Amino acid sequence: MAEPSLKASVPSADAAVTESAAVLATEQLLPMYRMMFLIRRVEESLLELAESGKIGGAMHTAIGHEGAAIGMAAALRKDDYLTCTYRGHHHSLARGMDPQRAICEVLGKAPGFAKGKGGSMHFLDPSLGLMGANGIVGAQVPHAAGMALASKIRGEDRIAITFFGDGALYQGLMHETFNMAQKWKLPVIFYCENNRYSEMTPISRTSSVDEIYQFVRAYGMESIQIDGNDVEVVYEAVAKAAERARAGEGPTFIEGITYRLSGHMAGDLETYRSSEEIEMQRAYEPLTQLHQKLIDRGVPEEDLNQLRAEVEEEVQAAVEYALEAPWPDLAEAYTDVYQV
Amino acid sequence: MRKTTYIQAINEAMRDEMRRDESVFLIGEDIGHYGGLFRVTRNMMEEFGERRVIDTPISEQGFMGMAVGAAMVGLRPIVELMYMDFFLVCADQIFNQAAKMHYMTGGLVNVPLVIRGQQGGGKRYGSQHSASVESTFAQFPGIKVVAPATPYDAKGLLISAIRDDNPVLFLEHKMLYFTRGDMPDAEEQYTVPIGKADIKREGRDLTIATFSYSLLQTLEAAEELKAEQGIDIEVVDLRSITPLDMESVLMSVAKTGRLLAVHESQSNAGIGAEIVARAYEEAPYLLKAPARRLGMAPAPIPVSKPLEEELLPWKKNIKAAVLEMMR
Known part of the structure; x- marks a missing residue:
C-alpha cells in the first residue's frame, strides 16, 4: 500500500495511456457532473433503503465507478448497444434511464421498467440501447459481441459496448468471445472496470497476469489501460474505440482503472480492505476529480452547489415516489414467460 | 408427393426460411465450408455466404452467447450444437440467459433463437455423445422444446421454430437422419404447430x-x-x-x-x-x-x-x- 494512488493515476508505462487533457468543453462537463452526482445520490439512497430492509436480494452499487459510465455515455450514440454487469446502475442512469423507474425496479414495484421482475441486477431499457445488465459474471459479454455481429450482418453502423469487472476476465467464455470478436473484426468495445477486487478477493491473489489489458494482446486485439476515474480520459478512449469499430477495424479492449468505494454488495463486511485504503482513494474518485476540474476551469462553487441541490430534490422525490408506488399485479407472476 | 430424408427436410426448412427472411442466420462448428458434421447444413454456405453461415471455433459458450445477443436485437440465429450433449458446456447461456430473458426484462426483450442438433443413442458414441436432453430442458420455462420423428414433421416444426419469437430447442436424433418419409413438393408451403401432438x-x-x-x-x-x-x-x-x-x-x-x-x-x-x-x-x-x-x-x-x-x-x-x- 506504499503507492497511495493504487495505480489510479499511474497506469503502467507500456500501456497506451490517453493523456488527461481538456478534451471536453465546460458546458459539456457540467451536465456530466450533474449526472454523476445524480448516480451517486441514487446509489447512496439505494444503500440506505437496503440497510432499512426495503430491498431484498443482492444489490451491487458502483460508487466510485461512475467515471466509466459518464465518459462512455458522452462518447457513444444513443442507439449503440450496451450490456453490463449486475453492477450496472451507473451505466443505465448515465444513458438516460429514468431514476424514478430505476428505484421502483430495485424495490420490485410495478412502475419499474421490468415491472419489478428484474430488479437491481437486470437493469435495461432497449429504447436507450440498454440491452441488459446480467447476474452471471461475464455472461453479458458475448451478448454484446452478438449484437455487434448483428450490426455486421445487417450492414448497420451501430456498435456495442460491454462493461465487466476485472473478476470477469477469469471466466472462460470471455476469452472465447475475445477470440471471435477479434477474428471477425466485430464492432464491439470491451470495457473492463478494474476496481482490483473480484468481489471480495484482490486480483493479486487470483490472477496470473499483473496487467489485465495485456490478456487480449494474445488475440491481437487493440488494448489500452486508462484512468477510468477521469471522464475526459474515458470519453476520449471510448470515442476512439467507437471510431475504430465503426470503421470496421474491430474491437478495442479498454482497462479503466477505478476503485469501488462502496462494498461489493449492500451488507458487504469489507474485511478484505482497510478504511485507510478507501480514504486514500477518495482523492482520486471520479466525482472529486470532476468537481476539481470544473473549479479549475473557473466554474463558481455556488453554481455546482445549486446543481447538486436540484439533484438532491430530484432523487428524494424519486425515492418517495418509489416507496409509495404499488406492487405489481399478482397476474404478472405468470406473464412474460413466453412472448405470445 | 415425394420422399426425402430427415436431413434433407431440415436442410430445406432452413434454406426456405433463410430465403424468406434476411434475419435468419446459421452459426456453429463446421457448419459452413464442411456442411456440418452430419451434413445437415450442406450447401448453405454456397447459397448464403459467410455473412449468414458462420463457422465458429470450438467455443460453445462464446457462440451460444453471441447468438443470444444477436437474437436480443432481432436477428433469428439457428445454432447447431454438434452433439446435444454439448448443451452442458454452454448451459448458462441457454438457461440463465435465453430462457429467462423475456421474463427478467418484464417482456421488453425476447430471444428468437433456435438451437438444433442431434441427440440420442444407437450409434455407439458412448456416454458424452449419446444423451437425450429433453427432460432437462423441460425443467426450464421460457424455452420451447420440439423433437420431431418424421421428415414431414421435422420440416414443418423447424419452420415454426424459426418463426417463433421465443428460444426453441429443436431436437434431432442421429438414428433418424437417414430415414425417409413422404413430403409435399418443395414449393408447397406448410408448417407444423409447436405444442400439438x-x-x-x-x-x-x-x-x-x-x-x-x-x-x-x-x-x-x-x-x-x-x-x-x-x-x-x-x-x-x-x-x-x-x-x-x-x-x-x-x-x-x-x-x-x-x-x-x-x-x-x-x-x-x-x-x-x-x-x-x-x-x-x-x-x-x-x-x-x-x-x-x-x-x-x-x-x-x-x-x-x-x-x-x-x-x-x-x-x-x-x-x-x-x-x-x-x-
Missing part, C-alpha cells in the same frame, strides 16, 4: 405417448404386438415436449384406458414421469391399469452395442413393458 397409429388397447426416434421403435413394437399378441396400440407422437399436448394424450387414454410414456432421456424425474403424473392429476378415472413410463435406465450410455441396447427404451423393452401392463 399427432396420432401416428390408431389402436384400442393401450396408448403409448412418445416422440423422436422412440416413435419408430414404438411403431415397430406395436406392429409386432398386434401380430404376436393381438394387442392394439395407439401411438401418440408428442412432437413437442414444451408445451406438452396433454389433451391429445388424455383423449387417447379415454379410448384405451392404458398409458405408457416412452422416451430416451432418463426415466428418473423425466418427461415420462411428468406425463404419468399429469394423467393421474387430470384424469385418474380414465386409467384401467396403472400408467407407466419407460425411459433410459439410470446409467450413462455405454459404447458396447449390446449394453447400449440393454439400457435404451427400444423395441424389446417397449414390448416387455406393454406385456406387463396388459397382464
Whole structure:
C-alpha cells in the first residue's frame, strides 16, 4: 500500500495511456457532473433503503465507478448497444434511464421498467440501447459481441459496448468471445472496470497476469489501460474505440482503472480492505476529480452547489415516489414467460 | 408427393426460411465450408455466404452467447450444437440467459433463437455423445422444446421454430437422419404447430405417448404386438415436449384406458414421469391399469452395442413393458 494512488493515476508505462487533457468543453462537463452526482445520490439512497430492509436480494452499487459510465455515455450514440454487469446502475442512469423507474425496479414495484421482475441486477431499457445488465459474471459479454455481429450482418453502423469487472476476465467464455470478436473484426468495445477486487478477493491473489489489458494482446486485439476515474480520459478512449469499430477495424479492449468505494454488495463486511485504503482513494474518485476540474476551469462553487441541490430534490422525490408506488399485479407472476 | 430424408427436410426448412427472411442466420462448428458434421447444413454456405453461415471455433459458450445477443436485437440465429450433449458446456447461456430473458426484462426483450442438433443413442458414441436432453430442458420455462420423428414433421416444426419469437430447442436424433418419409413438393408451403401432438397409429388397447426416434421403435413394437399378441396400440407422437399436448394424450387414454410414456432421456424425474403424473392429476378415472413410463435406465450410455441396447427404451423393452401392463 506504499503507492497511495493504487495505480489510479499511474497506469503502467507500456500501456497506451490517453493523456488527461481538456478534451471536453465546460458546458459539456457540467451536465456530466450533474449526472454523476445524480448516480451517486441514487446509489447512496439505494444503500440506505437496503440497510432499512426495503430491498431484498443482492444489490451491487458502483460508487466510485461512475467515471466509466459518464465518459462512455458522452462518447457513444444513443442507439449503440450496451450490456453490463449486475453492477450496472451507473451505466443505465448515465444513458438516460429514468431514476424514478430505476428505484421502483430495485424495490420490485410495478412502475419499474421490468415491472419489478428484474430488479437491481437486470437493469435495461432497449429504447436507450440498454440491452441488459446480467447476474452471471461475464455472461453479458458475448451478448454484446452478438449484437455487434448483428450490426455486421445487417450492414448497420451501430456498435456495442460491454462493461465487466476485472473478476470477469477469469471466466472462460470471455476469452472465447475475445477470440471471435477479434477474428471477425466485430464492432464491439470491451470495457473492463478494474476496481482490483473480484468481489471480495484482490486480483493479486487470483490472477496470473499483473496487467489485465495485456490478456487480449494474445488475440491481437487493440488494448489500452486508462484512468477510468477521469471522464475526459474515458470519453476520449471510448470515442476512439467507437471510431475504430465503426470503421470496421474491430474491437478495442479498454482497462479503466477505478476503485469501488462502496462494498461489493449492500451488507458487504469489507474485511478484505482497510478504511485507510478507501480514504486514500477518495482523492482520486471520479466525482472529486470532476468537481476539481470544473473549479479549475473557473466554474463558481455556488453554481455546482445549486446543481447538486436540484439533484438532491430530484432523487428524494424519486425515492418517495418509489416507496409509495404499488406492487405489481399478482397476474404478472405468470406473464412474460413466453412472448405470445 | 415425394420422399426425402430427415436431413434433407431440415436442410430445406432452413434454406426456405433463410430465403424468406434476411434475419435468419446459421452459426456453429463446421457448419459452413464442411456442411456440418452430419451434413445437415450442406450447401448453405454456397447459397448464403459467410455473412449468414458462420463457422465458429470450438467455443460453445462464446457462440451460444453471441447468438443470444444477436437474437436480443432481432436477428433469428439457428445454432447447431454438434452433439446435444454439448448443451452442458454452454448451459448458462441457454438457461440463465435465453430462457429467462423475456421474463427478467418484464417482456421488453425476447430471444428468437433456435438451437438444433442431434441427440440420442444407437450409434455407439458412448456416454458424452449419446444423451437425450429433453427432460432437462423441460425443467426450464421460457424455452420451447420440439423433437420431431418424421421428415414431414421435422420440416414443418423447424419452420415454426424459426418463426417463433421465443428460444426453441429443436431436437434431432442421429438414428433418424437417414430415414425417409413422404413430403409435399418443395414449393408447397406448410408448417407444423409447436405444442400439438399427432396420432401416428390408431389402436384400442393401450396408448403409448412418445416422440423422436422412440416413435419408430414404438411403431415397430406395436406392429409386432398386434401380430404376436393381438394387442392394439395407439401411438401418440408428442412432437413437442414444451408445451406438452396433454389433451391429445388424455383423449387417447379415454379410448384405451392404458398409458405408457416412452422416451430416451432418463426415466428418473423425466418427461415420462411428468406425463404419468399429469394423467393421474387430470384424469385418474380414465386409467384401467396403472400408467407407466419407460425411459433410459439410470446409467450413462455405454459404447458396447449390446449394453447400449440393454439400457435404451427400444423395441424389446417397449414390448416387455406393454406385456406387463396388459397382464
